[in-house]
Amino acid sequence: MFRLALVPGVNPDRWLRVWQQRLPDVPVELVHTSPDQAVEVLRSGGADVALVRLPALGDDLSTISLYTEATVVVVPKDHVVSVVDEIDAADLDDETLVVPLDDQLHWADPPGTPFAGDPVSTTADAIDLVAAGVAVIVLPQSLGRLHQRRGLTARIVRDAPGSAVGLAWVTDRYDDLTEEFIGIVRGRTATSSRGRGAPPPPEPTGRGRKPGAGSAKGTSGKGAAGKSKGGTGRSTSKMPNPRKPRPGR
Numbered sequence: 001m002f003r004l005a006l007v008p009g010v011n012p013d014r015w016l017r018v019w020q021q022r023l024p025d026v027p028v029e030l031v032h033t034s035p036d037q038a039v040e041v042l043r044s045g046g047a048d049v050a051l052v053r054l055p056a057l058g059d060d061l062s063t064i065s066l067y068t069e070a071t072v073v074v075v076p077k078d079h080v081v082s083v084v085d086e087i088d089a090a091d092l093d094d095e096t097l098v099v100p101l102d103d104q105l106h107w108a109d110p111p112g113t114p115f116a117g118d119p120v121s122t123t124a125d126a127i128d129l130v131a132a133g134v135a136v137i138v139l140p141q142s143l144g145r146l147h148q149r150r151g152l153t154a155r156i157v158r159d160a161p162g163s164a165v166g167l168a169w170v171t172d173r174y175d176d177l178t179e180e181f182i183g184i185v186r187g188r189t190a191t192s193s194r195g196r197g198a199p200p201p202p203e204p205t206g207r208g209r210k211p212g213a214g215s216a217k218g219t220s221g222k223g224a225a226g227k228s229k230g231g232t233g234r235s236t237s238k239m240p241n242p243r244k245p246r247p248g249r
Contacts, residue, residue: 002177005031005047007038007104008123009069009142010165012051018184026177035104042170049181053104053140054164063168066185071105071160072144074127075136077153086156098135100126105139107161112136123147 002019006012016028031047038052039061050056056063073081073092081087089111097112100120115135120126127147129135139147140163144154167185169178 001029002026002181003029003031003047003049004181005033005038005041005050005052007033007035007050007052009104009140009146010051011142015181015184019181022184022190023177023180035102039168042168045173048173048175049167049169049178052166052168054166056166056168060170060172061168062171062174063166064182064186065164065166068162068164069140069142071107071138071157071162072141072154073136073138073157074130074144074147074152074154076130076133077151079136079153081155082153084155086158089157089159092136092138092157096135098126098129098137100137103139104143105161105163107138110138127152 002023004012004016012030019026019028031041031050033041033047033050035053038050039056039058041047042050042061043058051066052063054063054065073087075081081091092111095112096115097110098115098120099110100123102122115129117129117134120129123137123139123143124147126135126137127149130137131149131152138157138160141154141156148154167182
């Protein structure tokens with residue numbers, strides 16, 4: 001069993017398909033967790049690796065960055081920004097912006113006016129406020145898809161900070177299966193894999209011989225006839241001595 005923790009919005013399907021092809025005898029258990037708990041799930045042994053939003057802090061953890069998501073603003077479908085595909089952050093200067101406590105964007109200086117109501121605990125609660133026309137929200141694109149609702153739409157904010165997604169694991173618990181999953185997310189082929197799913201080395205074709213160097217035993221034809229036991233390939237038949245000319249002739 002290999003346990004993979006993942007935070008909301010991260011989709012591991014393409015990597016799991018490759019895993020199934022290479023290690024069909026090792027099932028994968030998905031451990032769904034909140035972003036704040038993902039690191040603790042790793043440390044407690046609840047997962048072997050985790051797909052997280054970076055940075056994942058901790059000297060005991062190793063991480064690799066996989067990709068960076070675009071940032072979107074979620075607004076009602078009749079909002080003025082819905083008429084274009086992408087906007088700039090300045091286009092939100094006149095908006096009320098809600099930032100939930102589980103915010104994953106961590107935008108240091110976002111546009112707009114902060115929502116003045118009570119603190120909003122979750123992204124789902126913030127989406128409720130957007131649906132009510134009270135505020136707008138900016139968040140990673142995959143979370144925008146995850147919280148997609150009827151009557152709402154999302155537009156890319158070109159100059160907003162992105163959200164980096166990476167793979168994390170406890171350094172001291174690195175093993176062959178972890179190595180295999182790292183190879184998969186990095187796009188290594190099966191022949192270049194260094195983990196458990198690596199293909200076995202080719203079997204030798206003969207004792208100490210190079211591949212393709214076959215034995216002449218049992219073969220037929222002029223190339224194999226007359227070989228001595230020493231394997232020199234020379235004929236064992238003797239050539240007749242040339243006759244000497246008779247004296248006087």
